[in-house]
Amino acid sequence: MASNMYATECPQCGRSAIVDEYYKRGDRYLTCWRCGYCHTVENRAFHEKDGVGFEEEVCPGFGVFVWRGKKDGYQITMLGKFDEALEREYMEKFHEEGTDQETSYFVRYDEGRFKVLAGKPTENFHLPFDVYRDKMYKEYDCVTEFERYLVPIEE
């Protein structure tokens, strides 16, 4: 099934989130790799027999844990909650021997604020969406309306 993937402004944190849009059936999945927010819209007719209408789901984000292994492996965990046990778990994982601490990071998002708990997020991570978007337009030479609609995705 054809879909468009592009970056858009995150409704929760205002930075760049990712949209996966299945334009023919109307499904749309927004996920934010900055704050962990997600918003799903699904056309039920395509997901179940006798399904009717659109179903919407919002999950507030409380941060992200981006893990990369020294040899290989890559995992993004979006946090739908945050507590001490989770913090301990991800801090331990970050400090494990197999973790590439140069490229892995752990960020908490709480009441409009980001707090980097471990590692160093990418430069793009910190940019408000409009700044990120203009940077991508330049970097990828986006000039046509369609190219500008599909804001490139970069971690």
Ligand SMILES: [Zn+2]
């Ligand atoms: Zn966000």
